[in-house]
Structures are given as C-alpha cells and as structure tokens.
Amino acid sequence: MSLAELICPAGTPAALRTAVDAGADAVYCGFQDATNARNFPGLNFTPDELQDAVVYAHMRGAKVLLALNTYPPAGRVDLWREAADAGARIGVDAFIVADMGVADYIARTHPQVRLHLSVQAAASSPEAIRYYCDNFGVKRVVLPRILTIAEIRELRKEIPCEIETFIFGNHGLMVEGRCSLTNYLTGQSTNMDGVCSPASDVEYVRGADGSLSSQLAGFTIDRFGADEKAGYPTICKGRYAAPHRPEGYYAFEEPVSLNLSRLLPELIEAGVHAFKIEGRQRSKSYVRNVVAAFRAAVDDIRAGREANIADLVALTEGQKQTQGAFETKKWR
Amino acid sequence: MTKLTLGPIAYHWSAETRRDFYARIADEAPVDEVYLGEVICSKRAPFHEADLPATIERLERAGKTVIVSSLAEVMLKRERKATADLAAMERPEIEVNNAAGLFERGARPHRIGPFMNAYNEATIRWMAGQGATHVCLPPEMPAEAIAAAAEAAGALGLGVEVQVFGRASLAVSARCYHARSHGRTKDNCQFVCEEDPDGMPLSTRDDTPILRVNGIQTQSESYVDLLPETARLIGDGVTHLRLMPQAADMVAVAAVFRQVLDGALEVAEADARLAALCEGTGLANGFYHGTAGYRRIAMAAPA
Numbered sequence: 001m002s003l004a005e006l007i008c009p010a011g012t013p014a015a016l017r018t019a020v021d022a023g024a025d026a027v028y029c030g031f032q033d034a035t036n037a038r039n040f041p042g043l044n045f046t047p048d049e050l051q052d053a054v055v056y057a058h059m060r061g062a063k064v065l066l067a068l069n070t071y072p073p074a075g076r077v078d079l080w081r082e083a084a085d086a087g088a089r090i091g092v093d094a095f096i097v098a099d100m101g102v103a104d105y106i107a108r109t110h111p112q113v114r115l116h117l118s119v120q121a122a123a124s125s126p127e128a129i130r131y132y133c134d135n136f137g138v139k140r141v142v143l144p145r146i147l148t149i150a151e152i153r154e155l156r157k158e159i160p161c162e163i164e165t166f167i168f169g170n171h172g173l174m175v176e177g178r179c180s181l182t183n184y185l186t187g188q189s190t191n192m193d194g195v196c197s198p199a200s201d202v203e204y205v206r207g208a209d210g211s212l213s214s215q216l217a218g219f220t221i222d223r224f225g226a227d228e229k230a231g232y233p234t235i236c237k238g239r240y241a242a243p244h245r246p247e248g249y250y251a252f253e254e255p256v257s258l259n260l261s262r263l264l265p266e267l268i269e270a271g272v273h274a275f276k277i278e279g280r281q282r283s284k285s286y287v288r289n290v291v292a293a294f295r296a297a298v299d300d301i302r303a304g305r306e307a308n309i310a311d312l313v314a315l316t317e318g319q320k321q322t323q324g325a326f327e328t329k330k331w332r
Numbered sequence: 333m334t335k336l337t338l339g340p341i342a343y344h345w346s347a348e349t350r351r352d353f354y355a356r357i358a359d360e361a362p363v364d365e366v367y368l369g370e371v372i373c374s375k376r377a378p379f380h381e382a383d384l385p386a387t388i389e390r391l392e393r394a395g396k397t398v399i400v401s402s403l404a405e406v407m408l409k410r411e412r413k414a415t416a417d418l419a420a421m422e423r424p425e426i427e428v429n430n431a432a433g434l435f436e437r438g439a440r441p442h443r444i445g446p447f448m449n450a451y452n453e454a455t456i457r458w459m460a461g462q463g464a465t466h467v468c469l470p471p472e473m474p475a476e477a478i479a480a481a482a483e484a485a486g487a488l489g490l491g492v493e494v495q496v497f498g499r500a501s502l503a504v505s506a507r508c509y510h511a512r513s514h515g516r517t518k519d520n521c522q523f524v525c526e527e528d529p530d531g532m533p534l535s536t537r538d539d540t541p542i543l544r545v546n547g548i549q550t551q552s553e554s555y556v557d558l559l560p561e562t563a564r565l566i567g568d569g570v571t572h573l574r575l576m577p578q579a580a581d582m583v584a585v586a587a588v589f590r591q592v593l594d595g596a597l598e599v600a601e602a603d604a605r606l607a608a609l610c611e612g613t614g615l616a617n618g619f620y621h622g623t624a625g626y627r628r629i630a631m632a633a634p635a
Contacts, residue, residue: 071451073477075452102454127416127431131434179502183472249513251543252509331507332506
C-alpha cells in the first residue's frame with residue numbers, strides 16, 4: 001500500500017499553519033509573482049514568510065513544496081532562477097516545476113532538492129514522464145486529471161517515480177499548461193503570468209429582463225435567469241451557443257468541483273503516493289475542514305477501517321461535483 | 333532567407349479533401365516547407381495516414397521540404413505507438429509536439445512543435461542540447477519574448493518559427509467537445525468533427541463569436557494575422573513564418589505573404605487582400621502585442 005500523503009494548499013502563511021495543524025503531510029505554496037500558477041492578488045508568500053512557514057511546518061513534521069510551475073517567457077528567466085535559489089536557501093522540501101529550462105537549472109544548481117513534475121507539464125504517458133525522470137531526476141509526477149484509475153494502475157508499473165493526483169477542488173477542463181484561453185480574452189497568460197480568469201476582469205451585469213451576465217473582459221461567459229445562482233466567469237465553465245445548440249450549453253464542462261473521496265480506497269490501492277487538494281485561493285476555514293476530513297479518511301483507510309466518506313462528500317455541499325475522468329472513459 | 337511554411341491541418345478534412353488540398357499546394361502555393369500528420373486526434377489518423385507517403389513524394393517533387401508532426405496529446409496505447417513510430421522515422425524530418433516524442437526520439441535530430449512550450453532561451457538551449465534543430469514558438473508569445481527566444485535559438489543554429497496566419501490553438505483537452513456538443517463521447521464520436529472544416533463556432537449568449545471547437549482542441553475565433561509584423565519578426569531573428577491551413581484559399585493566402593516577403597507588395601495593400609480572402613473572419617494580432625489575443629492592434633506609424 002502506498003504512503004498516501006496528503007498534499008494541501010497554502011495560499012497564505014495563515015492557511016499554511018492551518019493546513020499543517022489539520023494534518024497535512026505536506027503543503028504547497030508559491031511566491032508573490034508570476035513564478036507560480038496561482039499568481040492572484042493577496043495570495044502567496046514573501047521569502048521571509050516562506051522561511052517562517054518552513055520552520056513551522058518542519059517542527060511539526062510536515063513538508064513544504066514550492067510551486068515554480070509556470071513557463072518563463074524568454075528574457076525573464078532570471079525571476080524563476082532567483083525563486084529557485086531562494087527556495088533552496090530557505091530549505092523547501094521540493095520544487096514543483098513544469099518548464100524544462102527551469103527543471104534543468106534546478107537539477108544542475110540545487111541537486112539536493114527534490115523535483116516534482118507539475119500538472120502544468122501535462123505528462124500523461126509513461127514515455128513523457130520518463131523523459132523528465134531521466135533528464136532532470138524528477139522524483140514525483142503530478143498527473144493530469146485525465147486518466148482513469150485503471151490507466152493510473154498500469155502507468156504506475158511503467159514509471160520510476162511517485163504519483164500524485166488531485167482528489168478535491170476546482171476542476172480545470174483543459175490540459176494544464178496548454179491553455180491560453182485567459183490570455184485570448186484578457187491579455188494575461190496562465191502559462192507565463194500564472195493567471196486564470198482573473199477577478200480584476202470580472203463584471204456582473206444586470207440585463208433589462210432581470211438576467212445577470214457574468215463577464216470576463218467584456219465577454220459574456222454565462223447568463224443567468226433571475227432565479228438562477230450566478231457563477232464565476234471561468235472560461236471553460238461558461239455557456240455558449242453552437243449552430244446546432246442555439247439555446248446555449250456548457251460547451252466544455254458544467255461548473256463542477258472535483259471530488260474523488262469515494263474513489264480514495266481504489267486510488268490508494270492503485271499505488272498513488274500522494275493526494276493533492278486544490279485551493280490555494282480558498283479560506284482558512286475551508287482548508288481546515290477539507291484537510292481534517294481527508295486526514296481522517298486516509299488514516300481510516302490505511303488502518304484498514306471503513307472511512308467516513310459521507311463527510312467528504314458533504315464538503316462540496318450545495319455544489320455540483322464530479323469524479324471527472326477518473327471513474328470512466330465516458331467523461332472524455 | 334525567410335521561409336514560408338504551411339502548418340499541419342488541424343481539422344478532420346476528408347482524405348479526398350486533403351489529397352486535393354496538397355496537390356494544389358504542391359503545384360501552386362509559394363511555401364517552402366509543409367508540415368503533415370495528425371496533431372489533434374489519434375482517431376482521425378487512419379482516415380488519411382495511408383496517403384502520407386504519396387503526399388510527401390508529391391510535395392517533395394514540387395521542391396517543398398516536408399516535415400511530419402506528432403500528436404499534441406499522448407495518453408492511449410494507439411497514441412503512444414503512433415508517437416514511437418513517428419520518432420523511428422529516418423526521413424522526412426519530424427516535428428515533436430509531446431514529451432513522449434522527445435523520449436522516443438532521443439538525441440536524433442528533430443524539430444520542436446508549438447505544443448512543446450518552448451517559451452524561453454533556457455528551455456530552447458536544453459532542447460538544442462538534446463537534438464532539436466528548429467523550434468516553433470507557442471502562439472501566445474509577445475514580441476519581446478519572441479525576439480529574446482529567437483536570438484538565443486539563432487546563436488545555437490536553430491531555425492525559429494512563429495505562426496503568422498490562421499486560428500491560434502488556445503487549449504487541448506482529454507475530452508472531445510465536438511462529440512460533447514452532439515451528446516456523444518470521444519469513444520462514440522462518429523467523427524462528427526468532419527462537419528466543421530474550419531472548426532465549430534461558439535458564441536456567447538449575447539451572440540458574440542468567441543471560440544472554435546476542433547475535437548479536443550479549442551481555437552481562437554479570429555485568425556492570427558502577423559502580416560504587418562513580418563518585417564519586425566524577421567529583424568528579430570525569426571527564420572520561418574507559419575501559415576495554418578484554414579477553410580480559405582490557402583494558395584492565395586500564401587501568395588500574399590510571399591509577395592510581402594519579396595517586397596513586391598505594400599503591407600497595407602497585402603493586408604487588405606488578406607482580409608478579403610478571409611471573408612467574415614476577424615484578423616487579430618493581440619498576443620504578439622502583449623494584449624488580449626482576440627484584439628487587432630494597429631501598427632504604429634514609422635517614427
């Protein structure tokens with residue numbers, strides 16, 4: 001059976017302490033700049049804050065993983081190198097990377113620090129994963145959210161590194177690290193700037209008929225009737241019209257949240273080493289509830305007890321949830 | 333000398349359409365290099381891969397350099413096999429679009445495709461050290477980054493390519509959105525994507541055209557048009573300009589770009605002709621100018 005580490009989000013120092021106290025085996029976080037894929041206002045760490053966070057986590061037996069998982073545009077690579085140097089100096093337990101240039105730099109300059117391959121690298125085959133393991137010494141791959149459990153089980157036999165999968169939280173539809181939708185509408189890039197459907201470009205506009213449009217950079221991503229709850233305008237979760245679907249439909253996916261709690265025992269059995277909870281942008285109380293519930297469930301499963309899955313299912317209370325690609329190929 | 337290239341067909345055009353298309357490209361299009369192969373969906377490949385040797389022969393006889401491009405997404409057994417088979421080819425040249433292809437190809441020479449995320453000089457240097465001879469930059473890169481990447485690639489002796497025409501690839505997914513729009517899944521898609529030779533249009537609920545669906549790929553509604561920017565691209569060290577095949581008169585599109593490269597046509601006149609060739613489709617250059625990709629930024633008047 002795998003170790004089934006719980007990898008928890010930390011958007012702020014307070015969220016990091018909360019996650020550690022609630023039982024995280026590791027937390028992941030980023031600096032306050034484009035070097036990570038959650039470069040949102042008010043989030044993330046200064047080097048000093050990260051230093052304190054690492055001390056706090058290590059004293060309690062938890063690891064700190066630093067996300068350097070965006071793609072530096074040419075001419076700006078130094079920002080990523082400096083972030084890696086700072087992380088190494090501070091003593092983070094691993095870097096989460098996507099860009100080959102960044103991976104190469106860390107492998108050569110800081111070989112003592114573990115490298116994890118970010119989901120942003122979109123490595124979804126044994127060959128792609130082995131490319132990163134062979135060339136950069138990657139010790140763990142965060143799998144794209146597109147494989148079924150049966151496929152993960154097979155993959156496990158063919159790669160020389162650990163597997164981490166997302167189990168809970170926001171569920172992106174596009175292959176991570178290959179999506180420029182936000183840049184197309186807003187001019188800010190997910191890959192280069194760490195930005196996705198940014199709040200600064202969001203507007204909710206009330207129509208004469210009482211409907212509410214949720215807009216991103218002036219584009220109506222969805223429109224809601226007076227009796228509907230308006231959602232955030234994430235491009236891949238909007239409603240659009242096609243010639244044969246003039247009424248508008250969720251062309252990519254409904255606004256659902258990933259929740260694999262029911263599949264947790266199977267994922268552990270399939271050999272997944274670590275489970276990642278999405279949500280660096282979420283509140284402390286959210287982090288506390290989700291981490292504590294998954295901690296209890298993973299401990300139960302590892303001790304051979306029946307896990308109280310109902311608590312985990314209830315976490316997405318009021319929200320639609322999905323098991324995404326993990327349960328069946330029909331998702332595709 | 334700057335080369336004009338024709339990228340791989342992104343859509344599910346029928347075998348017959350493809351044969352006619354490439355026959356005309358071979359005979360009439362003033363492009364130097366042509367990329368073939370299925371990049372988007374492994375289910376489509378059986379429809380046209382049998383024609384590949386004849387198409388290569390036809391284009392090479394017409395003096396074109398031919399490169400075969402690999403799949404952007406590699407997950408299933410058939411996709412892994414297709415990638416391994418391609419990587420084993422001695423000739424023609426290959427363009428790799430997934431790290432699985434890099435693994436299979438090893439140090440043997442290859443080109444880096446636009447899906448490989450070669451965003452910066454450090455990555456390009458790494459790739460060059462592993463056998464890359466040429467790199468096509470991601471379509472969302474702004475001018476300053478293109479210039480810095482091109483300088484580094486040029487110093488390493490690599491060709492540097494930028495898409496200057498056609499819909500930009502904005503995303504790929506494991507899910508087929510063409511199938512989804514018809515209430516099907518990828519496994520029982522019945523190849524409904526064949527109905528949309530220029531992608532399936534999506535518009536917002538207030539009727540603004542916004543995106544195009546091409547199977548697992550999402551594309552821009554507008555065509556990228558960097559015709560007015562070609563002089564700067566070339567000045568910055570870009571060696572290859574890529575035209576993506578659209579359901580438009582691609583021979584005429586290529587001719588317009590060729591004339592501008594040859595100095596035989598003023599940019600303003602050329603761009604007007606290009607707009608006429610693209611009929612109702614908007615032209616955009618926002619990514620290049622570091623702003624929203626859908627935008628059309630007027631070139632500043634010469635100082």
